Amino acid sequence: MKLATLRDGTPDGRLVVVSRDLQRAAEATNVAPSLLAALESWEKTEPRLRELAELLDRGGCADAFDFPAAEAAPPLPRTWQWLDASAFHSHGDLMERAFKHAPIEGKLTRPLMYQGGSDDFLGPGQDMPMPAEADGIDFEAEIAVVVDRVPMGTRATDALGHVKLIMLANDASLRSLALVEMKTGFGWIQAKPATSFSPVAVTPDELGPAWKEGRVHLPVSVRWNDQAFGHPNGGAMGFGFHELVAHAAYSRNLSAGTLIGSGTVSNADYRTVGSACIAERRAIEIADQGKVVTEYMRFGDRIRIEMLDAEGRSVFGAIDQRMVPAHSSAAR
């Protein structure tokens, strides 16, 4: 099942189901007004949403309409919690090299995770307002999952069933501020502007065999200003999402609708598959050429993030958006 949210002037938007081919959509507000509301009683709403999705895929939904992917809101325009990990070890290794900081102790046995802003997400085609180019604007292509309520103390072996939806994220970062904030130990506030998400969120079964061991075994395609930038595979996560969920729930309950992120997708053969953020490519340049060649993003630059299945069909629709100066961005 694929779900999306359309902008309607309310903070949580309007819930729709979307056809498997991302072409058609049908109102689901008679099931729940918003995706966040649906997640709060998922046991009741999921079967009804699946019924509607099946009807839509069979072409039996009289009120169906063309799905306006680019104008969609993020599936969750806001939610109660956004916990983003850094679960791809090759990314961590390269970032240490790029920013010349010491290796993080225990990073192979204990997930790295920060809490990001979750009150003001951006849709897949919305401009990303940024304070200044000088802050080092970067994209980060990630995979994120949505859980229902996870009680404190849930173990990894019991956590996978809590993963209800999967989507793509562009966890944009301001690299000049990121290192300053990281050095404080407090995590990132200014370095993490609003995150954006793919047009649709899908249930794990939608991925078929590509969803296994709590990982999405498909490459994420990243294009910067219409040039191929990387296509690392999501299957290389050092920790599965079940382990990330359990890590997050050690000393807190996770509310229904909590988002858990993979961190920038990255593979050990990065010289072949490329990267999913600029900082990582810069780290490779330092390693290979002794200097940085690639600059960060300029205002007006576009970033496109998409994931195709084994048959070449877009799973989540595409994030495709521009970086713009905050002071001149359209009202959101």
Add this chain to the structure above:
Amino acid sequence: MKLATLRDGTPDGRLVVVSRDLQRAAEATNVAPSLLAALESWEKTEPRLRELAELLDRGGCADAFDFPAAEAAPPLPRTWQWLDASAFHSHGDLMERAFKHAPIEGKLTRPLMYQGGSDDFLGPGQDMPMPAEADGIDFEAEIAVVVDRVPMGTRATDALGHVKLIMLANDASLRSLALVEMKTGFGWIQAKPATSFSPVAVTPDELGPAWKEGRVHLPVSVRWNDQAFGHPNGGAMGFGFHELVAHAAYSRNLSAGTLIGSGTVSNADYRTVGSACIAERRAIEIADQGKVVTEYMRFGDRIRIEMLDAEGRSVFGAIDQRMVPAHSSAAR
């Protein structure tokens, strides 16, 4: 004006106004169902809530009832964002000594801030469920403010007017995990279980001259197992709340209902006024006696946090709660 939330089985609870002396309360759900909802249209709801509060203080509210402070929910049982600073410099200095980490660069000119869980707060009298005593359970007495919507890029000089409410917080911490997480640079996830808040939130005018320069110039009284532990003054913040709000809003909009915390209240004359968390006392013991004398909290220990005005009246009511093992804690 003083506002509180009563538990009613819904996630956001039921909004009430509370008399200045904290004795009586009146339903405010005809103005807004919850405090979060009230904050989303504060310009409209504030005048109506103030009318009700004045009526209550004059004894003219027929439906008034005794305010059940200890059984209250936190004023905001959940909200979209909880950004907690570390704005008392003497606290930072002592923590560096306690945990033997290098001084944080730029900490006197740039606020330190992390994002905490905001989806599952605890009321002032609710037990705090903790995974294990071995994690080093500590309390942290803090001041927190609630803002209405703050647009990205708001400057400190324009930020003070966004502070709509003030309350006390117990930002409980697990110290054995805190240093491990801090060293990653990603901030705290496991080291920060649910935060609890005072029974009432008050508008800044309620503090009279004690609210100035974005700071609360009153001592916070901290008692651990009914023994006086500290009474540092909130006026010593190295940054005012307006500066913390502006820091947070550099690259993000802050939704109405965002909470901004002061970090543990601490004064330079800590040997006279004591501390507002155990870790700080331990740091002083290391400095003065060369070793730690005070252990962290045990299950069953109580912590009481309160702030009295110049006339000795409780401003926010008291946080007074026990630490309990998570696996045996009552359902929340």
